[in-house]
Structures are given as structure tokens and as C-alpha cells.
Amino acid sequence: MQYPLKDPIKRWSDSIPAPCAACGVRDSVFCSVLSDQELQRLSSFAFNVSQDAREIIFSEGDSADHLFNVTEGLVKLYKLLPDGREQITGFLFSGDFLGIAMNDTYAYSAEAITPVRLCRFNRKDLEGMFQQTPHLETRMLNMASNELAQAQDQILLLGRxxxxxxxxxxxxxxxxxxxxxxxxxxxxxxxxxxxxxxxxxxxxxxxxxxxxxxxxxxxxxxxxxxxxxxxxxxxxxxxxxxxxx
Amino acid sequence: MQYPLKDPIKRWSDSIPAPCAACGVRDSVFCSVLSDQELQRLSSFAFNVSQDAREIIFSEGDSADHLFNVTEGLVKLYKLLPDGREQITGFLFSGDFLGIAMNDTYAYSAEAITPVRLCRFNRKDLEGMFQQTPHLETRMLNMASNELAQAQDQILLLGRxxxxxxxxxxxxxxxxxxxxxxxxxxxxxxxxxxxxxxxxxxxxxxxxxxxxxxxxxxxxxxxxxxxxxxxxxxxxxxxxxxxxx
DNA sequence: ATTGGAAATTGATTTGCATCAAGGAAACGG
DNA sequence: CCGTTTCCTTGATGCAAATCAATTTCCAAT
Incomplete structure (x- = not known):
């Protein structure tokens, strides 16, 4: 199964600066709480990256150095057992935020199902921004709450x-x-x-x-x-x- | 099966003020980040309540007006299907925090398995405290991340x-x-x-x-x-x- | 200790989904 | 357009866990 991008643009060969102001998902749950000025600060450490279908974005256990916004495409989050059994814990569509459930390392792997574009944030930079922008942290907490509620629905689904x-x-x-x-x-x-x-x-x-x-x-x-x-x-x-x- | 408290004290007939400074779980994940002064502020809107085994603390869908710390006993969090099938989403022991995954209403029900004692916070008060105590919100976000990682482990368990x-x-x-x-x-x-x-x-x-x-x-x-x-x-x-x- | 009731264990049987095994239908590259 | 590949569907069979059904064990109260 092939999943071409509607607009089959050349892949961004490496990360390039992300102009948040012109971003297609600037009204996503994550960015929507930011003022133009705050958005500009976010831009300063946001980079666009793209990945082909089946490319791995990060693997469970990797040092969790980056967080992402999905700007285009479909991503799967999953965990593996030693013998190869796989459990997908979630799908991310454009506008979705990637990287809530982690501590020092990622708690799951992430892989592009279709070709994807991501907006990548350095974790330290983003956490630094929380200091001056507490409502961003509030938003993160809100998102985490929602994710948790969803996870519990999935637990009910899988268990019963x-x-x-x-x-x-x-x-x-x-x-x-x-x-x-x-x-x-x-x-x-x-x-x-x-x-x-x-x-x-x-x-x-x-x-x-x-x-x-x-x-x-x-x-x-x-x-x-x-x-x-x-x-x-x-x-x-x-x-x-x-x-x- | 009966689950008596080791110290079978009279049940607190109704909510009584909670002196955080003397609390047995003041070093719990939730309270441990607070200074003595901040703990005192927390005390001002914290109340001790107790419940017998099998008593319901709150039900899925109830207006989420309170958050809790479990100070003694064992609590189950669960969801029900219309025909009575039950899925427990987590167990809480003393020191555990209750009430992360919710929006306006609770996303699950909570019931005492053993007799329990709880420290109850008014939600608005606690959220108000976030303004002056941002590191408390940071801690909440951290706790939410951990919960989420745990939930995903449970999803792997139940699915595969x-x-x-x-x-x-x-x-x-x-x-x-x-x-x-x-x-x-x-x-x-x-x-x-x-x-x-x-x-x-x-x-x-x-x-x-x-x-x-x-x-x-x-x-x-x-x-x-x-x-x-x-x-x-x-x-x-x-x-x-x-x-x- | 004795007993009554709840919880846990064990056995017999059923069943929903997994596994094994072919076909058939799209999607892509040439 | 055609062949190749990949994905999807359908069928036959097997199996892990559910269900149905007794005991047996454990506690708490007498």
C-alpha cells in the first residue's frame, strides 16, 4: 500500500527553520494558545522535517530530545514485545502533538505510515519556554489529561x-x-x-x-x-x- | 473478603481540615515539591475524608469538582460497559494522587477497595494555586506523563x-x-x-x-x-x- | 473451636478469535 | 495496458481463555 502526498513535494532534505506564522496547523491544539509574539519565539527553535512512509521518527527508549507537531500525514505510535508482537497505542493526524508521554526516554516508538511533515522542537528549549509562558504548560497539562482519558477508553476497549x-x-x-x-x-x-x-x-x-x-x-x-x-x-x-x- | 484498617479508627464522620504538615504522605509525589509555606496554603483548602470498603468516591461522568490524595487504603479506578462488564484502569495506594485524567467530568469511577482515607482538594482552589506555584503545575504535568506511560504499558498488556x-x-x-x-x-x-x-x-x-x-x-x-x-x-x-x- | 458465607480453586465444556492456507482485488512500475 | 506486488478477503482448523459447575479453603463472627 502506497500513500503518496497530495502535493508530492521534494522531501525536505534536512531540517529547515519553521515559520510558525505561515504554518498550516498553527491553530492546532498545541500552538493555538500562543500569541503572535510567542509564536515567533517558538519559531526560533522549531524546524520542519519530513519523512517517507515507513520511516521511524524515534524508537522506544531513545533519549527524548525532541517533541513534534505533525503538520501533514499519518503517524503510528507503537510498542513491541521481544518476539515481535506489536501494539499500536495511537494514530496521529496533522495538527496532533507528538511527545507527551515520556520522561528521559520515549515510552513508545513512532513511525510514519504515510509520508509526513513534522515540526520539531528541541525539548529543552520548549521546557525553557514554559517558564515565561505558563499558559503553554497549562495547555500541555490539558492535552495530557485528554490523552489519558483516551488511553483509558482504549484500555476498556482492549480489556473488555x-x-x-x-x-x-x-x-x-x-x-x-x-x-x-x-x-x-x-x-x-x-x-x-x-x-x-x-x-x-x-x-x-x-x-x-x-x-x-x-x-x-x-x-x-x-x-x-x-x-x-x-x-x-x-x-x-x-x-x-x-x-x- | 474484609479489609480492616490496621488501626481501626472511627471513620471521620465528615470532612475535616487537613494539617498537611503532619500528613503521613506529605512526601508523596504530589506534595513533595511544596515548601512548608506552600504546604500551608494547600492545607487551607484540603480536607480529610474517609470511606468504607466498597464505597464509591465518585462516578464516571460526575462533575469533576475535587481532586484527592490517597492517604491510606486501596482504591480502584474503573469503567463500566452498559451490560455490566468492568475494566479496572488502575489501583491507587496511599501516597497516590487521584484525579489527573479528567476534564469537566471524571473519565472513570473510583471506589474504595479497603477502607480509605483521602485528602480532598477543591479543584478550582488547586488550579488557582497553580498560578502562584508553577512548579506544582510542572509536577502535575510530570505525573500525567508518567500515568500516560503506564497506561500505554497496560494497552500493550491488554492488546498483546x-x-x-x-x-x-x-x-x-x-x-x-x-x-x-x-x-x-x-x-x-x-x-x-x-x-x-x-x-x-x-x-x-x-x-x-x-x-x-x-x-x-x-x-x-x-x-x-x-x-x-x-x-x-x-x-x-x-x-x-x-x-x- | 464451630460455623456460615464469601472467595478461591479446580474440572468439564464451549466459543471467539488466532492461525494456517488459498484465492481475489487493488495499486504501482514499467 | 499489463504484469508484479501488496493488501484484502474468505475458508478450514486449532487453541487459549470464557463459561458453566462443583467443591474446597479461608476468614470473621459467634
């Missing part, structure tokens, strides 16, 4: 939900994300492959595929070309996400 | 580990907690019942029990009266926690 409930929950969360971005809540592009979905939901590709088929057959969803799912009844989907009946 | 790996991971985390508190890393009291362990590990009580039996039979652990587990080889346990072989 059936395959069907898991997939419906997943589709529902994509729908909500789509809606938040101003797109349709009922016509949902699925930008990741079956294996990634499986590794996120604690299932296998086969089970994900079979469950998609079941949902299609019972008309809970409609799948068209390019991996676009249409949900005729969001209420129904929400019910199925909690009660596989 | 076998029953045996889950139980070994759990025992290992109890061992580490025990060690951090200055107790033995190899002689581990298990203060919660089989059902709570099952609801935490995404299993059933029967499977937890069977898996305990297997670990006993192969001499990976030793179980003595009062639910105390002895681990002769922590290295081995760590291996079993990632690779059920």
Missing part, C-alpha cells in the same frame, strides 16, 4: 470489548475526528491499512477484515473505493460500540 | 499479552511499587482479590486463579497465607512478563 465492538468504537472515533476537522461525520476515509487497525485494536488482520464484512452484510456500514466508509446510522454504530448484542 | 504474561507483569509492577516504598521487592502482599485482578488484566477470576496455580507449580512464585506472594527470581518473572514461552 468484542471484536465487533472494537471496530465500531474505532470507526466512531474516526468519525468524531473527521467531524472535529470540519469534515463529514458519516463519510469517513480510513487512511491506515487493515494490519495497522488490527495492531491498534488488539486483533489480527483476518478478524478485522471479517468484522468489516459482517458490518457490511448487516448494512451497518457501506464501503466504497479508496477505503472510504459510510455510516448511515451513527447512533446504531455507537450502540454497537458498547453492546455487540 | 497472554494470561501468564499479564499476571507476571502485574506481579512485577506490584514488586516495583513495593520496592519504591522501601519494602521488599521479592515478598509482595497482594491487597486486592482475584476478581479485581481479573478486571484489571482483562481476564476472568478463574483464569487468574489457574494462572496463579501454574506459576506456583513451576516454582516461579510461592504463595503463603494472607495472600502474600514470594518471588524467588525477579529476573525470571520479568522474562515471563514479556515472553510466555
Amino acid at each position: 470489548k468484542t471484536a465487533k465492538e472494537r471496530l465500531c468504537s474505532f470507526l466512531l472515533s474516526l468519525s468524531q475526528r473527521s467531524e472535529r476537522r470540519g469534515d463529514s461525520a458519516t463519510v469517513i476515509p480510513i487512511p491506515m491499512g487493515r494490519e495497522a487497525i488490527a495492531d491498534y485494536l488488539g486483533l489480527t488482520t483476518e478478524t478485522v477484515s471479517r468484522t468489516f464484512s459482517k458490518l457490511k452484510k448487516e448494512n451497518s456500514i457501506l464501503v466504497s473505493k479508496g477505503g472510504i466508509v459510510e455510516v448511515p446510522d451513527l447512533e446504531l454504530l455507537a450502540t454497537l460500540a458498547e453492546d455487540s448484542s | 499479552k497472554t494470561a501468564k504474561e499479564r499476571l507476571c507483569s502485574f506481579l512485577l509492577s506490584l514488586s516495583q511499587r513495593s520496592e519504591r516504598r522501601g519494602d521488599s521487592a521479592t515478598v509482595i502482599p497482594i491487597p486486592m482479590g482475584r476478581e479485581a485482578i481479573a478486571d484489571y488484566l482483562g481476564l476472568t477470576t478463574e483464569t487468574v486463579s489457574r494462572t496463579f496455580s501454574k506459576l506456583k507449580k513451576e516454582n516461579s512464585i510461592l504463595v503463603s497465607k494472607g495472600g502474600i506472594v514470594e518471588v524467588p527470581d525477579l529476573e525470571l518473572l520479568a522474562t515471563l512478563a514479556e515472553d510466555s514461552s
